[in-house]
Amino acid sequence: MKTLINKEWHETHRMPQNPTLDQRIDWHLEHSKNCRCRKIPGKLSEEMKKRGIKF
Ligand SMILES: [Zn+2]
Numbered sequence: 001m002k003t004l005i006n007k008e009w010h011e012t013h014r015m016p017q018n019p020t021l022d023q024r025i026d027w028h029l030e031h032s033k034n035c036r037c038r039k040i041p042g043k044l045s046e047e048m049k050k051r052g053i054k055f
Contacts, residue, residue: 006035021047029055 015027025048028040032055040055048055
């Protein structure tokens with residue numbers, strides 16, 4: 001099976017330790033554009049909808 005992880009992107013875009021909600025949203029927005037190894041968690045996507053962020 002072909003892997004969907006974009007290793008290069010992950011190596012240059014590490015999630016900060018103890019990220020704030022804003023940092024998590026930013027990370028997942030960039031992540032969804034560059035890699036498909038995981039989906040945006042439900043709670044986070046709800047928060048993004050509340051803020052009117054399209055993804
Ligand atoms: Zn990924």
